[in-house]
Amino acid sequence: MPSKKRVHNENASFSFVTVSRAAPRRRLKAVFHDQENLLAEQVRLVEEQRQTQAAAAQTAKVAQEEAVRAAEQSQCTEVNERLNSLVRAVRSAQFTLPEFLLQLIQTNDRHLSSEITCFLDYHGPQFLDLLYSRRPQLxxxxxLNAVRSMGERESILEDCERIAPTICTLLRSICMSAAPSERRDQELVLATAICMLVQARSERSNISQSILCIYLLACGASRSLFEVLHHAGLSSxxxxxxxxxxxxxxxxxxxxQALVRERPFMIVWDNLNIPFRVGEQRQDSKDHFDNGTTATLIPLYGVSYGQLSLxxxxxxMARLPLLQFEPGDLLPSxxxxxxxxxxxxxxIEDILLAQFPKLRERFQDRIAAFPHVKQIPVHKTEQHPLPAMHIDESSLDGTMEVLDTIVNTLSLDSDxxxxxxxxxxxxxxxxxxxLDKVHDEKLTDNYSQWTEGQLGxxxxxxxxxxxxANEYWGTANSLSPWSLWKVNSLLARKPLSAGWKAKALPPFRPIWDLIIQIMLPAHILDAYRRVQQDRDSAAGGKPRDILYENVRLFNRDSLILHAFGQAVKHGEIGVVMTILAHWMVMFRGTGRMPKYADALFECLLKLKHMHPDLREAFLLNWLVNLTSHPDGFKEVDLLQEHHNFWAKIIYNAKGSGRSWDWLGMITVAIFALRDVLRKVKENYKTPHNDHLERERLHTFTAARPGNEFAAPARDLITHGAMYANTARAFKTFRADTRQTVNKGVPKDVDSNDPAAANISITTKT
DNA sequence: ATTTATCCCCAAGCTTGAGC
DNA sequence: GCTCAAGCTTGGGGATAAAT
Structure with missing residues (x-):
């Protein structure tokens, strides 16, 4: 026990030593001899004293409590006595107790009522607390009921009917025609009129005006429109x-800011380009881009606060993102x-059944369930857009600035x-x-300590x-009977530019629609018509049917693409990972997408070696679901792109006059374009086109006409798998094997010359 | 030319204190 | 303890300078 030890020490040091007259030796010895006994005795005495004191304190405390209890008791009996006498008085006044209480609260006697009001003002909460502790359930x-009825009291019209029945009847008789209109909700007009009248009476009752003015602001109404509607009383x-x-x-x-202190979160950002174009360029007004960054904060799903510790x-430890990898990591397992x-x-089965719903109905119980791997449970993701930053994030400095700004905005400090x-x-x-490169900036804060990059x-x-699209695009205007280009022009869709040689990247929406919505279902339906008997036609010295090979490869690749889209939609993150492992190889195979191939490789390996908790959080939050529908999942970066879309509309509406005019024109065009797109989709959703059947594309044909015009597509998986055989493969992820060797200063050089101090680098093999 | 920020004024509502 | 009015606060409107 520490206390005992302290006693021991104090007593042990309690001895005076004078230098001038030393104590007699024998006496000293005796003391030394007895010291242990003495100490034990002292310890015992001190302990005894402490116990007596404690006992005395205990008795005093008990006595005091007793007294308090007695006092309480007596007070209680006294209060009870008084209460009883009051109740007797109440009864003698011909009241039952509940009657008395209710009447007391409802009284209209001036003085009594005032007292009750005062009581409720000062002791109301306490009174309610007491009621609650007495009968909690009640x-x-x-x-609950009270809150619910408050919520129900939303209809302005109902309130009006109650408060001002005459005026309501009057207004109603004016604006309601005998035959209710089909296209117009007259109640709505009535409610709006009442809101306007009420606001004219008191400018403080302006809820409907406030809502409308926010709406106008979001739509990008001009200031003059505001003026007109405001003076009319419709808006503020x-x-x-x-x-x-x-x-x-x-x-x-x-x-x-409050949220980030109690819930784990992730951040997604993307850059936002707003073009400001002017009709006629002048020295002081030219076309220019405003580069900014928008970010969104998303509370993490399935993670508790502080679980992802640093x-x-x-x-x-190194500049390069070094990874440990084995041969097994290079290909899908x-x-x-x-x-x-x-x-x-x-x-494949699902696409067939989607085209023939009756088939699905018929074989309802025999359709296999989707082979789940790892699915994100359905939940609803919250999203909190952060203020847009006027920072160009596409540079190292910009990324650091973005991170700093976000941390400032959230008012986070290192703690x-x-x-x-x-x-x-x-x-x-x-x-x-x-973000990965920012990691090796040693001068500033080390961002790598608290950030984890997530590929969108x-x-x-x-x-x-x-x-x-690029692999199967083919050559424009060639006579080959099948290529993406051919199909695109057969369907008379908007001409695109694609293929590996094309300068501009192909637009995403049109190619996605072309591949997934139109060609894949058509191919699968056509292929169902035939039983495939031919195997690899390229084997041996047989003549090659390039088109047939192309179509088969296309079917495989577009099916993977389709599966990816569906897996994302349903939050099937396990399948997404599986496809990523395949794409990692296929991107390599193209030879033109090294960045994405590297990014996927790094991402998958990082996930493999990640702390299990962090990996779980990473995977569960790789997709978000804003609607809480089972098929409502979408990618985190898509969410950000959607935000940018809206930001552009709203921000541009408030920009300077020129951009406002310009954007006004564009937004009109966007809706027109979208309508056109929808129409095209509707018309082509189930394309009944016998081109595939006529050309027998899903059958091996040895001497196919037009075969010589077809550009053979590569099997991207095969090509990609060969990448690892090259010498410089994965060099970004391997440590630099070169070592520095100090060879000293050569003898024939002046040793005072610092430039002569020669450190050479040799490659160790 | 238009939006945005700021200042000033006004009206409604709330608080406080005097008078009854 | 109630009523009423003065004073204070708040929210809204309008004008105008500054910014774009």
Whole structure:
């Protein structure tokens, strides 16, 4: 026991030693002899004393409590006595007790009523607390009902009917015609009119006007429109609208700042380009791009606060992102190959059944379930957009500035960051690789300690679609009976530029629609018509049917693309990973997409070696679901792109006059374009086109006409698998084997010359 | 030419204190 | 303890300078 030890020490040191007259030796010895006994005795005495004191304190305390209890008792009996006498008085006044209480509260006697009002003002909460502690369930039920009835009181018209029945009847008789209109909700007009009248009476009752002015602001109404509607009484003034919006965003930001202190979160950012174009360029007004960055904060699903501690990240020791990898990591594993095959087979069947719903109905119980690997449970993701930053994130400095600004916006310091743990940062390939490069900036804060890059799956999907489109695009205007170009022009769709040689990247939407919506279902339906008997036609010295090979490869690759899109939609993150493992090889095979191939390789290997908790969080939050529908998942970076889309509309509406005019024109065009696109989709959704059948594309044909015009497509998996055989493969992820050797100063050189100090680098083999 | 920020004024509502 | 009015606060509107 520490206390005993302290006693021991104190007593042991309690001896005086005088230098001038030393104690007699024998006496000293005796003391020494007895010292242990003496100490034990002293310890015993001190302990005894302490016990007596404690006992005395205990008795005193008990006595005091006793007294208090007695006092309480007597007070209680006294109070009870008084209460009883009161109740007797009440009864003698011909009241029952409940009657008395209710009447007391409802009394209209001036003085009594005032007292009751005062009582409720000062002791109301206490009174309610007492009621609650007496009958919790009753009070809960009551509160719930009260809140519910408050919520129901939303209809303005109902309130009006109650408060001002005469005016309501009057207005109704004016605006309601005998025959109710089909196209117009007259109640709505009535409610609006009442709101306007009420606001004219008191400018403080302006809820409907406030809502309308926010709406106008979001639509990008001009200031003059605001003026007109405001003076008409339909909306509030422009300055109020701006004030409200500012208040709204301030409140949102405060909410986010509170949120990041109690919930784990991830951040996604993307750059936002707003073109400002002028009709006639002048020295002081030219076309220019405004580069900015928008970010969104997403609370993590399935992770508790502080669970992703910073220690889960292994410290980065080298400039290059070094990875430990084995031969098995270079290709998809056999399980993954099997998974992909299952998924592809399931999708082939699903596409057939989607075209013939009656078939699905008929064989309802015999349709196999989707081969699940690892699915994100259905949940609803919250999203909190952060203020747009006028920073160009596509540079190292910009990325650091973005991170700093976000941390400032969230008012996080190093302590709260430490409490929160690892922050997952999502973005496109460029953002993630920049984030990775920021890691070796030693001078500033070490961002790598608390960030984890997450490759955006939407951009991977775009890359995958481009790969398929470019590989099977063929040559424009060639006579080959099948190529993506051929199909595109047969369907009279908008001419595109694709293929590996094309200068511009193919637009994503049109090629996705072409491949997934139109060609894949058509091919599968056509292939179902035939039983494939031919095997690899290229084997041996047989003549090659290049078109047949192309179509088969295309079917495989587009099916993978389709499976990826579906897996994303349903939150099937296991299948997504499987496909990524395949695409990693296929991107290599193209020879033109090294960045995405590297990014996927790095991403998958990082995931393999990641701390299990962090990996789970990473995977569960790789996709978001804003609707909580089972098929409502989407990629995190797509969400950000959608934000940018809206930001552009709203921001541009408030830009300077020129851009406003310009954007006004564009937005009109966007809707027109979208309508056209929809129409095209509707018309071509189930293309009944016998081109595939006529050309017998899904059959091996030895001497096919037009074969000589077809450009053979590569089997991207085969090509990609060969990449690892090259000398410089994966060089980004391997440590630099060169070592520095100090060879000293050569003898024939002046040793005072610092430039002569020769350190040479040799390669160790 | 238009938006945005700021200042000033006004009206409604709330608080406080005097008078009854 | 109630009523009423003065004073204070808040929110809204309008004008105008600054910015774009």
């Amino acid at each position: 009070m809960q039920q009551y509160t 003034s422009y300055s109020k609208a701006v004030r409200d919006l500012r208040g709204l965003s301030k409140a949102r930001l405060e909410k986010i 220690s889960m990240k292994t410290p980065r 056999p399980t993954q190959v099997q998974q992909l095959e299952d998924v592809m087979l399931w999708h 709260s960051l430490k409490n929160h743990g690892v922050v997952i940062c999502a973005g496109d390939q460029l953002s993630v690789s920049l 799956l939407f951009h991977v999907k775009i890359a995958g679609a481009r790969m398929v």
